[in-house]
Amino acid sequence: MxxxxxxxxxxxxxxxxxxxxxxxxxxxxxxxxxxxxxxxxxxxxxxxxxxxxxxxxxxxxxxxxxxxxxxxxxxxxxxxxxxxxxxxxxxxxxxxxxxxxxxxxxxxxxxxxxxxxxxxxxxxxxxxxxxxxxxxxxxxxxxxxxxxxxxxxxxxxxxxxxxxxxxxxxxxxxxxxxxxxxxxxxxxxxxxxxxxxxxxxxxxxxxxxxxxxxxxxxxRQRFSEEVMRSAVSLEATMPLARLTLGEIAALEPGQVIELDEAAQTSARLTARNKTLFVCEFGKLGQNYTVRIRHPYDAGQDFIDGLMPG
CATH class of the missing domain: 3.40.1550.10 (CheC-like)
Structure with missing residues (x-):
């Protein structure tokens, strides 16, 4: 999609x-x-x-x-x-x-x-x-x-x-x-x-x-309306840079981890452990925001994971 x-x-x-x-x-x-x-x-x-x-x-x-x-x-x-x-x-x-x-x-x-x-x-x-x-x-x-x-x-x-x-x-x-x-x-x-x-x-x-x-x-319409009124919690996550296990083991308190160049445009919006959208992280006034880019495609994500970078 x-x-x-x-x-x-x-x-x-x-x-x-x-x-x-x-x-x-x-x-x-x-x-x-x-x-x-x-x-x-x-x-x-x-x-x-x-x-x-x-x-x-x-x-x-x-x-x-x-x-x-x-x-x-x-x-x-x-x-x-x-x-x-x-x-x-x-x-x-x-x-x-x-x-x-x-x-x-x-x-x-x-x-x-x-x-x-x-x-x-x-x-x-x-x-x-x-x-x-x-x-x-x-x-x-x-x-x-x-x-x-x-x-x-x-x-x-x-x-x-x-x-x-x-x-x-x-x-x-x-x-x-x-x-x-x-x-x-x-x-x-x-x-x-x-x-x-x-x-x-x-x-x-x-x-x-x-x-x-x-x-x-x-x-069916009444049932669908009840389902659509159900409340779920949304979570937005942003990917960090790729690190080796050795680099992760060497991390110390206070150390700063650099974000990947594409991290800001690759935030994931999830609910109930299901990824729904790929979003762009941003800020509007004093509030942080995520802007929806497109629906999450599990198949494409799998292919991208096989060919990093």
């Missing part, structure tokens, strides 16, 4: 950092399942048209997770991240090696009644393209149309795998994951869809919720 954000986006960002989950768990899970079940027929149709043979697609699991858990832990899986008008990481899609094997086999005329040859090595460039094609079909099916569309930026980026995928940083936050099973008569694999809860609820917050259950717009 280094770009300028609207007041509504800034409010959602701060609440997400401080509160954690952005939605009531049952509501989020119901909305995700309803979205997935509506997308299944379109996914089946798209894959069937591409492969020339029918493929079974079912919703295998829906779970609330953290966004950082969306990345596969196995290097011969593949992943892509689709942005939308409301989020740079609105949709994370991951496919396992078994599902890639199924699609590759069918794409090149394999018998759907015979098991697909397993892929125990890293994915080849051709298999990465196949994975990207599957991601594209799923993203289009999930995107929808009309005023409730997620507005993903399509086509999706080329899938990443191996070390490129392992090194990729994902912004953390509350998310929901839907696992689709992709199967033929003899083989089966999985494709996982992960989406930030705030993105899902923005477009599908009313999905799967029966009328009159106490979770309508009025109830």
């Amino acid at each position: 280094s770009a300028a954000a609207s007041p509504a986006e800034m409010r959602a960002f701060i609440v997400e950092r401080l509160v954690g989950d952005t939605g009531e768990p049952d509501q989020v899970a119901a909305a995700a399942r309803a979205l997935a079940e509506r997308a299944v027929p379109a996914i089946v149709a798209g894959l069937g048209e591409s492969l020339g043979v029918p493929v079974s697609v079912e919703v295998a699991d829906v779970a609330l997770i953290r966004m950082a858990q969306a990345r596969p832990g196995v290097t011969n899986h593949a992943m892509t991240i689709a942005a939308s008008t409301s989020s740079p990481d609105a949709l994370v899609l991951a496919i396992d090696n078994d599902a890639v094997a199924v699609v590759v086999s069918l794409l090149f005329g394999g018998d759907a009644g015979e098991p697909a040859a397993p892929i125990a090595r890293d994915l080849s460039p051709l298999e990465i393209e196949v994975a990207t094609s599957v991601f594209e079909q799923i993203a289009r099916a999930v995107n929808g149309s009309g005023p409730r569309a997620f507005e993903f930026k399509l086509p999706v980026p080329m899938a990443m795998t191996g070390q490129d995928m392992a090194r990729h940083l994902l912004r953390d936050g509350p998310a929901v994951r839907v696992v689709f099973s992709l199967a033929t008569a003899a083989s089966r694999g999985t494709v996982a869809l992960t989406m930030p809860q705030r993105v899902l609820l923005k477009h599908r917050g009313d999905a799967g919720m029966p009328a009159g259950d106490g979770t309508g717009p009025d109830w």
Whole structure:
């Protein structure tokens, strides 16, 4: 969130950092399942048209997770991240090696009644393209149309795998994951869809919720107002210069420590041990101040820490 954000986006960002989950768990899970079940027929149709043979697609699991858990832990899986008008990481899609094997086999005329040859090595460039094609079909099916569309930026980026995928940083936050099973008569694999809860609820917050259950717009608005009235303590800290352990051990009372040149413009504003903004330290009359520069980006801060100076 280094770009300028609207007041509504800034409010959602701060609440997400401080509160954690952005939605009531049952509501989020119901909305995700309803979205997935509506997308299944379109996914089946798209894959069937591409492969020339029918493929079974079912919703295998829906779970609330953290966004950082969306990345596969196995290097011969593949992943892509689709942005939308409301989020740079609105949709994370991951496919396992078994599902890639199924699609590759069918794409090149394999018998759907015979098991697909397993892929125990890293994915080849051709298999990465196949994975990207599957991601594209799923993203289009999930995107929808009309005023409730997620507005993903399509086509999706080329899938990443191996070390490129392992090194990729994902912004953390509350998310929901839907696992689709992709199967033929003899083989089966999985494709996982992960989406930030705030993105899902923005477009599908009313999905799967029966009328009159106490979770309508009025109830959510009153609950949000109560949350926003909660008082939290803000703390501003300024970084000192980098010192070696030996230099720190040699410090004595009365010794003056020189501030780093960028310290004044790198103050951090935190609440409940969560960093919210990068600020500039200053003074207005007799009072010290901090001026907000931009929202804190944990991923960028990690990268900056790897390349000091």
